[in-house]
Amino acid sequence: MIINDIISLDRTQCSVKCQSKKRIFEIISEIAIEQSPELDQVEVLTSLLARERMGSTGIGHGIAIPHGKIEGLTNMIAVIVTSDCPIEFDAIDSQPVDIFFAILVPEEQTDKHIQALSGIARKLSDKNIVKAIRSASNKNEIVAALA
Amino acid sequence: MLVSKTVTIINKLGLHARAATKLVQLSNSFDCDIQLKQGEQSAPANSVLALLMLESSQGKQVEISCNGNDAQTALDSIEELIANRFDEGE
Numbered sequence: 001m002i003i004n005d006i007i008s009l010d011r012t013q014c015s016v017k018c019q020s021k022k023r024i025f026e027i028i029s030e031i032a033i034e035q036s037p038e039l040d041q042v043e044v045l046t047s048l049l050a051r052e053r054m055g056s057t058g059i060g061h062g063i064a065i066p067h068g069k070i071e072g073l074t075n076m077i078a079v080i081v082t083s084d085c086p087i088e089f090d091a092i093d094s095q096p097v098d099i100f101f102a103i104l105v106p107e108e109q110t111d112k113h114i115q116a117l118s119g120i121a122r123k124l125s126d127k128n129i130v131k132a133i134r135s136a137s138n139k140n141e142i143v144a145a146l147a
Numbered sequence: 148m149l150v151s152k153t154v155t156i157i158n159k160l161g162l163h164a165r166a167a168t169k170l171v172q173l174s175n176s177f178d179c180d181i182q183l184k185q186g187e188q189s190a191p192a193n194s195v196l197a198l199l200m201l202e203s204s205q206g207k208q209v210e211i212s213c214n215g216n217d218a219q220t221a222l223d224s225i226e227e228l229i230a231n232r233f234d235e236g237e
Contacts, residue, residue, distance in 0.1 A: 051165075054165060055165050055168055055169075056168075057164060059164065059167075059168065059195035059196060059199075060194070060195060060196075063196075065164060067164065092168055092171060092172065092195060110159065110160055110161070110204070110205075111204055113160070113163065114160070114161050114162070114163055114202055114203075114204050115202060117163060117164055117199045117202075118199055118200050118201070118202035120199070121195075121196040121197070121199035121200045122200055124196055125194075125196040125197065125200065
């Protein structure tokens with residue numbers, strides 16, 4: 001899985017002003033529907049929050065990978081957001097999060113889901129990539145770091 | 148003490164984010180070094196990112212290796228978590 005296929009500059013935002021977990025999910029769902037108007041914002045938000053309630057997607061080192069299944073979605077899409085300040089996120093290492101790599105997944109695409117997570121993990125386990133994302137001053141630099 | 152065992156991932160979603168997180172939380176509760184190996188690739192069981200990189204989907208075989216004080220207990224607990232489909236209702 002080439003994760004570049006699911007990343008889009010239009011669905012990436014750098015250093016958003018945000019101080020709460022709830023607000024970051026709203027921002028992610030706003031970005032998603034702006035670029036894909038066929039999506040329903042309430043459904044996207046509900047799906048992300050429902051997954052989060054089952055356990056935090058904060059996987060450690062200031063990174064979270066929120067995700068949700070969306071009925072009727074044809075292709076998986078990623079929404080990438082960094083926050084200007086780290087946000088309390090109940091992450092596995094209890095550290096606040098400032099990199100949010102969200103994915104919206106079509107229902108019943110289990111294999112692709114696992115492949116996407118693996119591709120994302122490969123990028124985010126590279127300390128140089130994570131450093132470049134954190135020090136990015138605009139969204140172009142975030143997308144370039146992940147390319 | 149070093150113990151290892153090969154088990155099959157049987158839950159529908161495989162080692163996805165929530166399953167990997169549970170595995171890390173469980174692994175962190177033991178006083179030993181735990182590695183998961185799938186084919187040529189291995190991952191420390193204390194890293195969600197490393198576990199996700201294994202791309203362990205349903206039906207894949209993984210070798211669990213535990214090395215340390217409570218290695219056998221750790222191995223048994225992890226085997227049970229995987230056999231119980233990471234406690235996911237399917």
